Amino acid sequence: MIGLMSGTSLDGLDICYCSFQNTNGKWQYSISATKTIKYPLQLTNQLKEAHKYTAEEITALDFSYGKYLGEQVKRFVSEHGIETDYVASHGHTVLHNPTQGYTLQIGKGAAIAAYSGIPCxxxxxxxxxxxxxxxxxxxPIGDKLLFQEFDICLNLGGIANISYDDNTSNRVAYDICVCNMMLNHLAGLAGKEYDFNGDLGKTGQVISEMLQELENLEYYIQPSPKSLGREWFESHIMPILNRYAPYTPASQLRTTYMHIAARIAHDCNQLKKPTLLVTGGGARNAFLIELIKQKTEAKIIIPDSKTIDYKEALIFAFLGVLYLQNEPGALASVTGANSNSIAGCLYY
Structure with a gap:
């Protein structure tokens, strides 16, 4: 399988070539080749602004982005001299409003299949x-079946999310708070693509009033299942950031780091579980990890670099496997749906 992932932080396309095997009911995986492709500036801007597009413009981007993904897969396969059975693509989320009954991930599967020559x-x-x-x-279905040796799985991407088994072995998962989406925005105010290792944030001062406003957001007291998206960031986080715009980006970053670490520690400490696997781009941010370690009781485990960077692409490849096996990939205990369901749609 090849797994494709494009996250809310817009740092590029992750490609993961991997194999899966089920032995006596236990899934195992191996990662053979990976690549992260930085988006061209024009595509980055299109994906960033797509939620403002007309229906016709979104449709055109859906197809053209699918073509782009298919071409990148074809080039990746050629570069590595590999053969693959299927491509599984998350797409890029443009709209996400499940309370109103809709979500949209663009990157047309039919175009990926057509331009890569591989079923998608x-x-x-x-x-x-x-x-x-x-x-x-x-x-979380991948966390449960591929990473079951860890009590809690935490992903620090554009949004920080958590996954664990409850006392009845049902998987529970939800978005904790925004993470790299907010950090990258603030780093951008200082002319940086992102805050490498938290070096800029470390130099700032905590803005106590801003931290209190962030901590008081109503989302944090809502029960799971719950999820976040760009819309929530723009409607709830951006007004706070705008109010504290007179402060330096470094101090806004320092405050944001404290907030992210506090939210993660609050939720993890309530579980009283011993091990916490941390992946995603934020796992490479030394300052953020230091703060989480200071506040969190569980032992924090940072895996190898491929798992840090490509765990989500790996798991979407695994979701493709579950689709082919006619097994549920979307868990009602996680999402709040009325039933488990087979996730995905196949284009030959």
Missing amino acids: ISDFRSGDVSRGGQGAPLV
Whole structure:
């Protein structure tokens, strides 16, 4: 399988070539080749602004982005001299409003299949949303079946999300708070693409009033299942950031780091579980990890670099496997849907 992932932080396309095997009911995986492709500036801007597009413009981008993904897969296969059975693509989320019954991930699966020459499984979220679920997160089924030796799985991407088994072995997962989406925005105010290792944030001062406003957001007291998206960031986080714009980006970053670490520690400490696997781009941010370690009781485990960077692409490849096996990939215990469902749609 080849797994494709494009996250809310817009740092590029992750490609993961991997194999899966089920032995005596236990899934195992291996990662053979990976690549992250930085988006061209024009495509980055299109994906960033797509939620403002007309229906016709979004449709055109859906197809053209699918073509782009298919071409990147074809080039990746050629570069590595590999053969693959299927491509599984998350797509790029443009709209996500499950409470109103819709979500949209663009990157047309039919175009990926056509331009790569490889069957493509895509559109993983809409079936769950149509069953009353959040359509997110979907990674927890992979956490449960591929990373079961860890008590808690935490992903620090554009949004920080958590996954664990409850006392009845049902998987529970939800989005904790925005993460790299907010950090990258603030780093951009200082002319940086991102805050490498938290070096800029470390130099700032905590803005106590801003931290209090962030901590008081109503989302944090809502029960799961729950999920976040760009819309929530723009409607709830951006007004706070705008109010504290007179402060330096470094101090806004320092405050944001404290907030993210506090939210993660609050939720993890309530579980009283011993091990916490941390992946995603934020796992490479030394300052953020230091703060989380200071506040969190569980032992934090940072895996190898491929797992840090490509765990989500790996798990979407695995969701493709589950689709082919006719097994549920979207868990009602995670998303709040009225039933588990097989996630995805296959284009030959």
